[in-house]
Amino acid sequence: MALPSLETTPIPGLFVVRLDVREDPRGFFKENWQHQKMLDIGLPDFGPVQNNVSFNADRGVTRGIHTEPWDKFISLATGRIFGAWVDMREGDSFGATFTLEMDTSMAVFVPRGVGNSYQTLEDGTAYTYLVNQHWRPGITYPALALDDPTVSISWPIPLAEAIISEKDRQNPQLDRGTAIARQRTLVVGGNGQLGQALQQEFPDAEGVGRDRLDLTDTGAVAAWPWADYDVVLNAAAYTAVDTAETAEGRVAAWAANATAPATLAALAREHGFTLVHYSSEYVFDGTAPLDPGHTEDEPLSPLGVYAQSKAAGELAVAAAPRHYVVRTSWVIGDGGNFVRTMQRLAGNGVSPSVVSDQVGRLTFAAELARATRHLLESDAAYGTYHVSNTGPATSWSDIATRVFELSGRDAGDVTPISSEEYAAGKTLAPRPLNSTMNLAKIRATGFEPEDAFVALERYCAGASASSRP
Known part of the structure; x- marks a missing residue:
């Protein structure tokens, strides 16, 4: 017909x-x-x-x-x-x-x-x-x-x-x-780097931290007015990658990264809201070639506890009728992060050794929030999308070197080392060597990410300006 x-x-x-x-x-x-x-x-x-x-x-x-x-x-x-x-x-x-x-x-x-x-x-x-x-x-x-x-x-x-x-x-x-109030957007994990960026991108959204809404508390979940929302952005996560390998950390990681997303997926089915969930390139083992990088349909292959809990969360969210799983990497926003650490070391006269064989791209939280708005407003097909800033794949030492240069330090003050050298004497979770994600799918929806180093220069300049008396 x-x-x-x-x-x-x-x-x-x-x-x-x-x-x-x-x-x-x-x-x-x-x-x-x-x-x-x-x-x-x-x-x-x-x-x-x-x-x-x-x-x-x-x-x-x-x-x-x-x-x-x-x-x-x-x-x-x-x-x-x-x-x-x-x-x-x-x-x-x-x-x-x-x-x-x-x-x-x-x-x-x-x-x-x-x-x-x-x-x-x-x-x-x-x-x-x-x-x-x-x-x-x-x-x-x-x-x-x-x-x-x-x-x-x-x-x-x-x-x-x-x-x-x-x-x-x-x-x-x-x-x-x-008049009937229109349904709103809820940002879960609103106190984190991504949560703050999402609230800036969605100024009418309601942001909540765990102190207001603990998704592992069945009573709190049952009492929350889920029918008031048509979109829920889940920026809450357990991100202590190394601590997740401990007995206590394992429980916390699975609760936040797997059980909580499953709860939201069930609520999305019941109340009809669109669920946006943020995941990590850690769901892959990092063995994909740099070109084309990790694609959305690559089989999951998580290495450590954190990675496994994030992979489980993705599978749970897929049960929501209207969902976006947004995989990202190396997130930088307001708060403690790798770039801020390198700026502090540069300002304190420290010359660090930084891993050079783990490669990927930075994702600025504001760019991730902008991509989220694009997916929702462009009516992009539901499913999984990779989002990061664009540009060539770089190592952590490449990024540290650029941050030092932007801070007025010599590039040679950063010493590249291997992951094996960095891990010597430490108890660390395994990390993917290649975190570079293919961005063709998000680009096909009309979204063009900004170059990572262009965003990095602006971010560092903003930090310098804010620190002036």
Whole structure:
């Protein structure tokens, strides 16, 4: 059958779908909902979990205007209706209306927060709708009077002649003070380097640390208002790579990097939010060639406990219907990190020995946050993406040398050494020698990362400026 077609309306996110209906003397057949075809025409992947049918015996039955806390996809099995929708969400479109006379060849996608109502134009009309939250008795939600003078809906059958429930006759008038709050973005791990950068990139987001939301605490998770969010950015992680090899560290690493993401994935399935989870190039053993580098579909091959826990977290997040796993490497943001350490050593007159056989690219937290916004706003396909700054693969000693130069020190003050030499006498977790990730997939979505050394120069210059009296 042919693809349906999609039409926009004056209400943001409210779409009309024209369906392909095949008729003959016996009746008709239509694909009322075909998941892939709906995605192909641009309908949101809203994840319906329940199908409801409202049968209306008589012409003139009028229901609404109801603003249920879920998205819905409505259509008709038989009959005709006059549909009316009112945007009840806070913002510039509050109070916007759209009306349409519908038959069985049409469907309408109604986003959460938009009031829905209809009036039957024929006897025996069956109104059917898919929703992405389970109906439950006793739930209350905002409603609007059918005769509200502000929206002024022109009902084909005068309301005085219509069949209306007593409850719907008592619905209130439009009031901007009761506008429905739009769902927000939640940043988990908001106190870390990446979490801070995400909050700068998403200024309307709510950032929380473990002190406010501990994902390993079942009581705290159950009490959190997950339905208030349409996007959750999980920047929380256990990153003490070497300590993860200890008995205590192993438990903490698996709790934060594997169990917590699994909890978020289950919540994403239940509440319908998009989950963005940040992972690491440590999920690979570092044996991939520099060209093309690690690709998204490379089999996981983690070496140490930290790496294994991050790989497990990735697998758990993949169970969320709408998810992005963003793998990154060598993150630099506000706070303690390798670049800050090299700047401090340079300023203190220290001449360090730095590993030269581990290669990769820096990823500045601001660049990672920018890529996150791009993935969400460009409607990129869900799945796994590699994100780092771009440029040639460099070693830790190459980066240290450049930081020393930017700090006014001689490049020769940094001594390159091997990983084996650096590890002598220490208890260290194994590290991948090649952390370079292929960026072709993220680039194919229209995102172009900034050169790592260009970003490094700006970062170091900013640090120098902030340290001046």
